Amino acid sequence: PGLIPLKEIYHFEDFLTHERDWHSAVTQGRELLHVYRHAGEEVIVWYKEKPRTTVTTRRGMGLYYCYLTFSKRKDAYYHE
Known part of the structure; x- marks a missing residue:
């Protein structure tokens, strides 16, 4: 728990969908990110x-x- 900081969710999704061939799905309930592939x-x-x-x-x-x-985001390494 707590591995992915809240501020990085959208950058993480962008990385997966644009650079790694994943596709976004509609989130439900408490989901912050839902991606799928194959x-x-x-x-x-x-x-x-x-x-x-x-x-x-x-x-x-x-x-x-x-x-x-x-990722090209070097500040992603630093958690709050």
Whole structure:
């Protein structure tokens, strides 16, 4: 929990959809990000009210580390 800072959600989605061939989907409920690729591959980032953090799957964590490594946004490395 808390790996992906709230301020990076939209940049992370932009990275996945424009550079990694993922497609955006409509978010539902507490979802902050919902992207998919091929049959059955999807990444969802949820918002937990307590303690106000983001939560994602292992695939989401792996893709976020890919984002940190290959993104042109150097300030993405620094969390608040």
